[in-house]
Amino acid sequence: MLKIALAQLNPTIGDLAGNGERILAVAEQAVANQVDLLLTPELSICGYPPRDLLLNASFQAAMADRLQSLAQQLPAQLAVLVGLATIAQPPGKPLHNSVALLHDGQVQQVFHKQLLPTYDVFDENRYFQPGESSNHFQIGDYRVGVTICEDLWNDEEFWGKQQYLVNPIAELARQSVDLVVNLSASPYSVGKQQLREAMLQHTARRYQQPIVYVNQVGANDDLIFDGGSIGCDRQGQIICRSQSFHADLSIVNFDGDCLRDLSPTTLAPAVEESSAIWQALVLGVGDYARKCGFQQALLGLSGGIDSALVAAIAVQALGAEKVLGVLMPSPYSSEHSVTDALAVARNLGIETQTIPIGGLMQQFDLALEPMFAGTEFGIAEENLQSRIRGGLLMAIANKFGHLLLSTGNKSEMAVGYCTLYGDMNGGLAAIADLPKTKVYDLCRWLNREREVIPVNIITKPPSAELRPGQLDQDSLPPYEVLDAILEGLVCDHLSVADLVERGFAAATVQRVAQLLRRAEFKRRQAPPGLKITDRAFGTGWRMPIASSVP
């Protein structure tokens, strides 16, 4: 029998010392539980994704040093798999994405990732040379196959297509390993855990191979890693599941002689969609603040639904006493915008400050009067209000060292219904990947037991309140329609013609497509936004600005 621990760790990118300490701490726990083999996530020594830090020779050397010191510091009786980048032989890329087996005070073996994701937010071909051989090691009576994240994601039967030439799992099955382990850093998106589990179950059954899968947890900039590590037996039963969105240590026994080769069953509950999105965003905000060294956050409270939701997320992540809401009413602000904003603060128990901006608007008008005389009130004047607010928020952030959270949603970011250097200001865009219709859904879910988001904020028609009587729906299609069109254009790579064929009005789709393209320059300058879908604006969205599309 082999006792295996799944250490679902939350590393800080580049923090080789701290990440190593985390590994040593769970190793102690593992030893206390008579564990034989400890698994950590992909690149557990440096954290995933290390991005261009990998290009620095000193960083490469420091990783190698940390590996040696870990080998010596870890309990000798415990076999430990840790992830790091190692030097590759030319020709090709300078590094491998590797896993090292540490045991008896030494580095025993080093394995290399074979399938390197290079799509969406992943750039692994930028840094890594693929491993060319199948990876396994012997521990006690068992032969354990080692795979790294994407190595598991090429089951052509499951996907209906083959993404890479090689399937490392099939190769390991041919080599008759007793067990496959997978060290992962797989970011969260809506429905991802169900997908992972279905895929693992399929592959385990297909190859009659138990799979123990350890995922990274924690957020790094725009990417939220949800954990949810899994042990799946050879019959395709999920036997153990670690918590989602929290660091965790799960232990499972492997006995190759049993029909049920993994035991006992210890399942953290599956998380339903709204709860998962909520926990993802809370983790995203909390980890960004903590890993950047911010103690407190602030945001503009407009009385609208977006800022109300972001305030609630920030309070859950940091604590009510660490969040400041700033009200900045203008002469165009409705009375309910102020009362609703104050109601949000009251419900959440956060401090507010109110800074009316009428005087500043007048002063800007005065400053620009010589140039603007005779022109109509328009976008320039609307944006000015937003930029005054953005400037005030940044002044407060700078003065007190707080993290400014921006509050724009994905629908706005898509069509440019947001002001660059205004409401887009912030260190992190908490809900930038949440379409407006999902913002409403999440707020209703939040209110399932008690009113967190004031009901009036959910029921009133959305408005930017940048001119008298303005409503979002005056200049945009209804959000249900807008979000459906955007889903097609952004997530599904569809064309205007495709969407018209699916029944959307041609003029509406064309207008949305044009707004989407024209807002590219704004998105390029947006803060990192927490990614929760398969296609988020941000590091995985790489569009030209100066372009002309057929």
Place this chain on the structure above:
Amino acid sequence: MLKIALAQLNPTIGDLAGNGERILAVAEQAVANQVDLLLTPELSICGYPPRDLLLNASFQAAMADRLQSLAQQLPAQLAVLVGLATIAQPPGKPLHNSVALLHDGQVQQVFHKQLLPTYDVFDENRYFQPGESSNHFQIGDYRVGVTICEDLWNDEEFWGKQQYLVNPIAELARQSVDLVVNLSASPYSVGKQQLREAMLQHTARRYQQPIVYVNQVGANDDLIFDGGSIGCDRQGQIICRSQSFHADLSIVNFDGDCLRDLSPTTLAPAVEESSAIWQALVLGVGDYARKCGFQQALLGLSGGIDSALVAAIAVQALGAEKVLGVLMPSPYSSEHSVTDALAVARNLGIETQTIPIGGLMQQFDLALEPMFAGTEFGIAEENLQSRIRGGLLMAIANKFGHLLLSTGNKSEMAVGYCTLYGDMNGGLAAIADLPKTKVYDLCRWLNREREVIPVNIITKPPSAELRPGQLDQDSLPPYEVLDAILEGLVCDHLSVADLVERGFAAATVQRVAQLLRRAEFKRRQAPPGLKITDRAFGTGWRMPIASSVP
């Protein structure tokens, strides 16, 4: 004999109709000159780099359609090589980076790029499956080898190392082609043309193979393509060279029976470094404005050297009457800052507007007084001045539909000596990849015949003038030292220890390294900056923000 035309084209990304028209137009010229074979740059139908436009099925289909219509529209007697992405067979990436041979009204052959750059600004493994076979075609008595950009860049003798397993040029030599053509989109960086020529000469001599190399010209967002297409005979002599930084059509004869197989010699003059940087930046600003549809540009004129240089670039790119300089003096502004800014405008012949910001500063102080009472004047107040100016500039840009140019240099962007949502504001950062010391060099070069940049601006000590008596050198090392350290940290991937070993003061290097890391969140939100070095902040700089580096 084979008469070959090198069409150095300036495509707009995604503009399949317009780019096709450009190809048809040069084909007419070629036919008028009895040309047999017309070469266009890499991906000449869609422009390079098309980035994530490639992921849209409708865009893929539209490229294929455009290829067919071009085949029919082009003069039948002319053989033409055009570049486009074509569908690849699974498994693997969905596309090839291809070249099609059009002749006699049909697509005769399609060739695929074998070496796919995936480093710096290049993401080709994200989209493309490598071609697996060597490419050539027969025209008249000659066998012509076809390569695409990077295919040429793996001569291990020249580089001292092998980057890829395959060397397509060596393979073509084994297949005894008479001539190698290369369709490229190779972006400019300082010294790049000399490097290209040296490499071509080496490879031509080594394989006794004439090479005709056609490069894209024109700027697309941050990337400036400099053209400089080349014909190099089998003895390694550069026989023809197209203009740098301008669309061009060169014609060269190939006769395999002659010792000198390419003729006649037609060499556009080589461009020296300062002139090349200047022309690159002018092209970068001009093309960004034109391809985005801007008629006019504006910028803040501070009286400092950065904005003076950007104004001069804008005037050269767009014309003096299309550039507006805005002076926004504060109570901390020196008298010379206003007179120097006006002198810039006078030298360049541009219109200015002056908007004093003292009233706005007071109004912000008033608005923030309840929160800031009892605190010291500091970074928050300094940034406010910059943000007031940034807000005014954007208001003018929005009102009149002008392009705002930001004026920060690479040294500032590196250490964060710039204000996010303030002086960083703009659609394009014209000199963001030019270190401060190079800003001075370029201004002195500009003044070589007459005073363009007022001399006082070059000789006075630089200052942000955000507090009384402030000088850059109060908070930063001298720019000569700073830029040398940054060159090591940013471009050469060196560590603090490496630089200390090279003689820099440890405390200074540590401080610069820390400033560099801490400014990552600002750079993430910076506008696209014109790239002129091998390592620019921007699309090729991918650093984590929330990180902790050893």
